[in-house]
Amino acid sequence: MIKTLKRSVAIASGKGGVGKTTFSINLAIALAQAGNRVLYFDGDLGLANAQIGFNCQADKNFSSVLSGEASIEDILVDTGYGVTLVPGASGEGELAALDYFRSSVVVQAFSQLEEQFDFLLVDCAAGISPTVMAFLKGCQQRIIVGTQDMTSVADAYATIKVMVKEQQLQNIYFVPNCVKDERAGLTLFDSLNSIVKKFLFTELGYLGTVTMDPAINTSWRRGTPIVELAPNSLIASNYRSIASNLLSAQPNLELDGAASRFFSNWG
Numbered sequence: 001m002i003k004t005l006k007r008s009v010a011i012a013s014g015k016g017g018v019g020k021t022t023f024s025i026n027l028a029i030a031l032a033q034a035g036n037r038v039l040y041f042d043g044d045l046g047l048a049n050a051q052i053g054f055n056c057q058a059d060k061n062f063s064s065v066l067s068g069e070a071s072i073e074d075i076l077v078d079t080g081y082g083v084t085l086v087p088g089a090s091g092e093g094e095l096a097a098l099d100y101f102r103s104s105v106v107v108q109a110f111s112q113l114e115e116q117f118d119f120l121l122v123d124c125a126a127g128i129s130p131t132v133m134a135f136l137k138g139c140q141q142r143i144i145v146g147t148q149d150m151t152s153v154a155d156a157y158a159t160i161k162v163m164v165k166e167q168q169l170q171n172i173y174f175v176p177n178c179v180k181d182e183r184a185g186l187t188l189f190d191s192l193n194s195i196v197k198k199f200l201f202t203e204l205g206y207l208g209t210v211t212m213d214p215a216i217n218t219s220w221r222r223g224t225p226i227v228e229l230a231p232n233s234l235i236a237s238n239y240r241s242i243a244s245n246l247l248s249a250q251p252n253l254e255l256d257g258a259a260s261r262f263f264s265n266w267g
């Protein structure tokens with residue numbers, strides 16, 4: 001029987017290089033290991049690097065879909081980890097800013113896949129460009145990844161502020177990354193959440209913490225995600241625990257103001 005409940009989750013950060021792609025890849029695999037059919041959209045259309053993390057080749061990428069040369073089915077890549085990748089448009093600068101017309105092409109392309117997957121994860125580019133905001137708005141749930149670095153915290157807050165104040169979005173989670181242990185992650189989460197409560201009058205959801213692990217660099221070099229390379233490591237259990245908490249954290253779509261469903265048929 002085809003499952004009808006679809007989940008769409010966008011992953012962003014504000015500041016670049018804080019670990020969004022590493023997080024998204026390992027979360028995707030952990031969700032697949034839990035029995036979900038996962039579609040991973042490399043939404044970093046300027047600097048697509050999910051293919052490197054999954055160590056898979058893509059002959060075509062999303063630019064072919066936007067130009068009408070290929071259908072989305074033509075460009076799908078089986079990563080071998082139970083996750084299907086929609087490759088971004090690497091190195092094509094002008095694609096970094098999707099205009100409105102192209103956005104509607106994206107909506108149509110993704111609606112064709114709705115029966116085949118349970119989860120859509122969108123790994124966004126750094127910053128708060130209109131494209132990133134469209135992805136955050138278009139998904140049912142938003143995960144902001146951040147480290148203890150002050151500029152990461154400031155940029156995470158700035159991203160959350162735009163989502164809440166300008167777009168009336170809720171269903172926002174913050175995942176601390178690269179911290180010493182869960183306690184340090186909770187401290188980071190609480191400090192950001194208390195600012196959000198005080199100034200934005202809403203609360204962030206907590207799904208768990210990702211600890212710092214130097215083996216992540218080895219996993220990138222080898223092209224083997226850490227949940228596969230070191231399944232018994234603490235960091236792998238962090239990702240599995242976050243996947244399990246995300247599975248239980250059903251989005252409350254009524255809380256999202258006038259949010260248009262960018263991936264309209266997902267949810």
Ligand SMILES: Nc1ncnc2c1ncn2[C@@H]1O[C@H](COP(=O)(O)OP(=O)(O)OP(=O)(O)O)[C@@H](O)[C@H]1O
Pocket residue numbers: 013015016017018019020021022023044124125126177178179210211212213214216217220235
């Ligand atoms: N938990 C972690 N422990 C140690 N290193 C990490 C961890 N998470 C990410 N890194 C490292 O941080 C660097 C940036 O990671 P990643 O490419 O995932 O960030 P990003 O936010 O997607 O970057 P960009 O903004 O360029 O898209 C990489 O070198 C990665 O190995």
Ligand SMILES: [Mg+2]
Pocket residue numbers: 020021022044124
């Ligand atoms: Mg990235």
